[in-house]
Amino acid sequence: MIRPDAPVLLEICDLHARVEEQPILKGVNLTIRAGEIHAVMGRNGSGKSTLSKVLAGHPAYTVTAGSVSYMGADLLELAPEQRSRLGLFLGFQYPVEIPGVSNLEFLRVSTNARRAQRGEEELDTFAFEDLVRERLKVVQMDPAFLDRSVNEGFSGGEKKRNEILQMALLEPLVAILDETDSGLDIDALRIVADGVNQLAGPDNATLLITHYQRLLDLITPDYVHVMAAGRILRTGGKELALELERTGYEWVDQELTSLGREPAEVL
Amino acid sequence: MPNTADWLTQLAGVPLPGRSQEEWRFTGLAALEALAPELWSGVDPFAQLSLPAGISRIGADQVQGLQQQVLKATGGSDAWSVRLNQGASPRCLALRVAGAADPLQLHFDAGAAPGLLALQLVLVLEEGASLDLLIQHGSSGPNATSLVAVVQLGRGAQLNLGLLAPGDASASLLSHLSISQAPASSLQLTTAVGGWALSRLEPCISQLDGAAQTRLRALQLVDGQELADTHSQVRFEGPDGQLDQLHKVVADGAGRSVFNGAVRVPRSAQQTNAAQLSRSLLLSDRARVDTKPELEIVADDVKCAHGATISRLQQNELFYLQSRGIGAEQASRLLLRGYCEEVLRELPAAAAALNPLKLLLREHP
Numbered sequence: 001m002i003r004p005d006a007p008v009l010l011e012i013c014d015l016h017a018r019v020e021e022q023p024i025l026k027g028v029n030l031t032i033r034a035g036e037i038h039a040v041m042g043r044n045g046s047g048k049s050t051l052s053k054v055l056a057g058h059p060a061y062t063v064t065a066g067s068v069s070y071m072g073a074d075l076l077e078l079a080p081e082q083r084s085r086l087g088l089f090l091g092f093q094y095p096v097e098i099p100g101v102s103n104l105e106f107l108r109v110s111t112n113a114r115r116a117q118r119g120e121e122e123l124d125t126f127a128f129e130d131l132v133r134e135r136l137k138v139v140q141m142d143p144a145f146l147d148r149s150v151n152e153g154f155s156g157g158e159k160k161r162n163e164i165l166q167m168a169l170l171e172p173l174v175a176i177l178d179e180t181d182s183g184l185d186i187d188a189l190r191i192v193a194d195g196v197n198q199l200a201g202p203d204n205a206t207l208l209i210t211h212y213q214r215l216l217d218l219i220t221p222d223y224v225h226v227m228a229a230g231r232i233l234r235t236g237g238k239e240l241a242l243e244l245e246r247t248g249y250e251w252v253d254q255e256l257t258s259l260g261r262e263p264a265e266v267l
Numbered sequence: 268m269p270n271t272a273d274w275l276t277q278l279a280g281v282p283l284p285g286r287s288q289e290e291w292r293f294t295g296l297a298a299l300e301a302l303a304p305e306l307w308s309g310v311d312p313f314a315q316l317s318l319p320a321g322i323s324r325i326g327a328d329q330v331q332g333l334q335q336q337v338l339k340a341t342g343g344s345d346a347w348s349v350r351l352n353q354g355a356s357p358r359c360l361a362l363r364v365a366g367a368a369d370p371l372q373l374h375f376d377a378g379a380a381p382g383l384l385a386l387q388l389v390l391v392l393e394e395g396a397s398l399d400l401l402i403q404h405g406s407s408g409p410n411a412t413s414l415v416a417v418v419q420l421g422r423g424a425q426l427n428l429g430l431l432a433p434g435d436a437s438a439s440l441l442s443h444l445s446i447s448q449a450p451a452s453s454l455q456l457t458t459a460v461g462g463w464a465l466s467r468l469e470p471c472i473s474q475l476d477g478a479a480q481t482r483l484r485a486l487q488l489v490d491g492q493e494l495a496d497t498h499s500q501v502r503f504e505g506p507d508g509q510l511d512q513l514h515k516v517v518a519d520g521a522g523r524s525v526f527n528g529a530v531r532v533p534r535s536a537q538q539t540n541a542a543q544l545s546r547s548l549l550l551s552d553r554a555r556v557d558t559k560p561e562l563e564i565v566a567d568d569v570k571c572a573h574g575a576t577i578s579r580l581q582q583n584e585l586f587y588l589q590s591r592g593i594g595a596e597q598a599s600r601l602l603l604r605g606y607c608e609e610v611l612r613e614l615p616a617a618a619a620a621l622n623p624l625k626l627l628l629r630e631h632p
Contacts, residue, residue: 081589
């Protein structure tokens with residue numbers, strides 16, 4: 001939902017970042033207001049996933065220039081846990097398996113960290129069980145997964161549902177979903193997309209990172225951005241994703257060439 | 268008062284093992300040599316024991332024969348720790364289990380009294396018998412506990428044996444576990460040891476005619492100046508035996524951890540399926556881990572897998588937790604607990620009430 005007067009939640013200006021010595025982001029600009037759903041598309045290596053990790057504060061990435069303002073604060077100054085507590089959420093492309101750590105305990109500690117930040121009372125084991133059972137419905141998840149270790153032995157679809165369950169518990173203001181659709185069959189994709197649609201509202205925003213139109217058939221974006229060579233090359237409405245589906249990414253190469261960059265740089 | 272090294276030599280009948288012996292290459296006995304040269308004189312831990320249904324005592328006349336039989340099968344007879352134990356006037360408990368016995372718990376706490384406490388346990392599980400046994404060690408003073416447990420599993424017997432041993436930085440633990448398995452028997456041995464100046468565990472298992480199942484789970488933690496050593500040995504003396512072994516280490520401070528995992532598969536042990544994994548977590552630059560698989564495989568139609576990893580806490584796991592609002596310190600603690608829990612949750616059920624994680628982790632506030 002686009003409302004020009006809605007408050008700006010996230011503002012990325014001329015963001016440059018590298019991993020080890022390799023520059024990946026080369027000047028990303030993006031403004032996200034409350035109520036909006038953005039999709040970032042692009043080929044492998046265009047910098048989409050790097051953008052999501054930089055926003056979440058992954059220690060392997062170094063920001064070399066630019067700024068990110070989140071709810072008026074300097075996001076890049078905050079530790080990853082602080083970003084989460086303040087309502088920034090990253091749904092991982094590859095959720096991490098943590099043997100021996102109970103999923104339920106993990107979800108509770110995480111939820112309480114966010115609640116404490118919001119000045120809400122922390123939930124004890126019993127109160128939390130009630131909450132989590134209610135939120136399980138968002139992703140139609142089997143409660144048996146609560147008793148297992150975090151993501152351990154979960155199928156691809158179960159891991160992604162577990163991500164959306166975390167999102168449902170943390171109630172983020174800005175949710176970044178990094179290739180949430182990868183590795184999902186059509187039923188799991190529908191469940192995950194339903195979950196995201198249920199959680200999207202006028203006061204929060206969603207940033208979908210995806211390769212494919214098929215996720216956007218289920219979650220309608222307000223804006224579609226095409227990333228290439230570490231920046232956003234073009235921005236449009238949902239019809240831009242359909243156009244990409246039709247024409248592929250070849251025009252990206254032409255556009256990059258006309259900008260004086262080698263298409264090879266894309267990879 | 269005699270010199271402690273001389274006294275120990277006299278008890279064992281052979282000189283103290285030194286670094287020139289492969290079995291003791293990384294394991295100095297300084298902590299034992301600092302002991303007062305006297306036998307521990309506390310209350311006999313076996314005195315007041317009441318036995319659950321299905322478990323009876325074995326007559327003293329049979330004990331020695333049983334010990335010799337099992338120690339011969341496992342090759343434990345010549346172990347220095349066994350010799351020392353035998354020379355130190357051990358207190359002995361010998362039990363026979365028939366049918367499905369109720370769980371048994373034995374608690375050997377050397378307390379603060381000085382000296383060397385020697386204990387012997389003889390356990391026979393008859394054909395088809397089953398038992399959950401949790402042995403708990405403890406200490407709060409400058410002493411050493413030497414345990415020699417000799418276990419015979421009859422055909423189809425099932426033993427779930429746990430050893431939970433949170434120690435004291437001035438105390439030592441020497442634990443030799445010789446276990447013989449008849450075909451179709453199943454052994455689960457879970458050991459969790461931490462906090463001792465010196466600990467040495469010697470699980471020596473022999474599948475007498477193969478065709479048995481052995482599952483070993485171990486966690487050993489060192490911090491400060493502690494030294495923990497596990498020398499395990501599994502022998503397959505017949506075909507179709509199975510072994511699943513996981514040995515985990517947490518090394519912090521200037522602690523030192525040693526693991527040697529021997530697996531012997533002679534020609535007669537075709538179709539053996541054995542897997543051994545050693546995983547070590549190094550939490551400090553000063554800690555040291557020595558880990559070594561020792562596979563001796565003569566049979567040609569077998570599966571024997573082994574692997575060893577030594578690492579710090581996984582950065583991707585830490586980041587995942589942090590990205591969910593969990594601070595770096597709490598995240599590290601959660602990961603460490605999870606790492607330990609993977610082994611601790613396999614202890615016999617009675618262990619849960621003792622909160623083994625809390626006993627072993629000595630978490631910094």
